[in-house]
Amino acid sequence: MNVIVKPHKRRLDIRNGRVDMSHGAGGRAMGLLIESIFHKAFDNDWLRAGNDQSAFGVEAGRMVMTTDGYVVSPLFFPGGNIGTLAVHGTINDIAMAGATPLYLSASFIIEEGFPLADLDRIARSMGEASRQAGVPIITGDTKVVERGKADGVFISTAGVGVVPVGLDLRSNAACPGDAVIVSGSIGDHGVAVMSKRENLEFETDIVSDSAALHGLVAAMVAAGGGHIRLMRDPTRGGIAATLNEIASQSGVGFRIDEEAIPLKPEVAAACEFLGLDPLNVANEGKLVAIVAPEGAESILAAMRAHPLGRDAALIGHAVEDANGFVQMTTSFGGGRIVDWLSGEQLPRIC
Numbered sequence: 001m002n003v004i005v006k007p008h009k010r011r012l013d014i015r016n017g018r019v020d021m022s023h024g025a026g027g028r029a030m031g032l033l034i035e036s037i038f039h040k041a042f043d044n045d046w047l048r049a050g051n052d053q054s055a056f057g058v059e060a061g062r063m064v065m066t067t068d069g070y071v072v073s074p075l076f077f078p079g080g081n082i083g084t085l086a087v088h089g090t091i092n093d094i095a096m097a098g099a100t101p102l103y104l105s106a107s108f109i110i111e112e113g114f115p116l117a118d119l120d121r122i123a124r125s126m127g128e129a130s131r132q133a134g135v136p137i138i139t140g141d142t143k144v145v146e147r148g149k150a151d152g153v154f155i156s157t158a159g160v161g162v163v164p165v166g167l168d169l170r171s172n173a174a175c176p177g178d179a180v181i182v183s184g185s186i187g188d189h190g191v192a193v194m195s196k197r198e199n200l201e202f203e204t205d206i207v208s209d210s211a212a213l214h215g216l217v218a219a220m221v222a223a224g225g226g227h228i229r230l231m232r233d234p235t236r237g238g239i240a241a242t243l244n245e246i247a248s249q250s251g252v253g254f255r256i257d258e259e260a261i262p263l264k265p266e267v268a269a270a271c272e273f274l275g276l277d278p279l280n281v282a283n284e285g286k287l288v289a290i291v292a293p294e295g296a297e298s299i300l301a302a303m304r305a306h307p308l309g310r311d312a313a314l315i316g317h318a319v320e321d322a323n324g325f326v327q328m329t330t331s332f333g334g335g336r337i338v339d340w341l342s343g344e345q346l347p348r349i350c
Helices: 027-044 082-095 115-134 189-192 214-227 238-250 263-275 293-304
Strands: 062-070 100-111 139-146 153-163 179-182 228-232 253-257 286-289 313-317 326-329 335-337
Touching: 027 115, 027 139, 062 082, 082 100, 082 115, 082 153, 082 214, 100 115, 100 214, 115 139, 153 228, 179 293, 189 263, 214 228, 214 286, 214 293, 228 238, 228 293, 238 253, 238 286, 238 326, 293 313
Parallel strands: 100 139, 253 326
Antiparallel strands: 062 153, 100 153, 179 286, 179 313, 228 286, 253 313, 326 335
């Protein structure tokens, strides 16, 4: 009599286990890791097909694509973690073109010894963030490196979206007289991350502003897309870097008003304590829009009617300036040049 012995189906000890090199070796352990954590967290029809790629239909309009990497430290911070940051940041890069984000990919580089519970927590938060945004993660990759060759986990993402017919936002489109609108309070993300840094921890109620902005962008486009010159999400380098980059690309200058810039008192106090300029601090759920003057009021009203734009404010205007300076009228009535940093003020912020 032939005896058929069925292989014992292993289970991943997510609560107590840790990532080891076998989880990246392409065998049964790797399959178990992907099935138990990533497929469970991101579950959708594309992933269930089990292919190394995903096919999808293309809508009418121009396609846009972005890619990004996330190495934030610490991995978990008030208001989010590296996973939610990866989803929101990729969606926002697509949305700044005025596009509707369609699909995401995610690649993980995981250090040997990383707790499976933390990996599961990150993956589940990514799945929840992508479902809330309506932008599924449809393909990905996993690699494991030796202990000491990474810092826990790094995530690389890509995203694709489609721009509506007739909308064409360009980085060099700012013109003198255009309004500068910011969607809300600045510096929240950078301060939230810094509040949990080793040897720098301090008491604050600030949480990261990490959020997917495509819904807000859609409302802006509906209110007057033809008046929007361009949009940017002011991440690393903050508002200062964003405006200086636009000024350089468009051949204009900017004059902004410090009193008009939304800034939470807690963020201002934390920046003063750390010796930081809030204009240089990263944001992950805010946008800067350069808008033709005749459309500024309608677009600002549409932003304030959206939950992610309630505190939107017009903070200045583009001006003729061959030098491309960004100048700010201070709260004391003086003025100063707002330059971008020559180095990195806040390392590992996203």
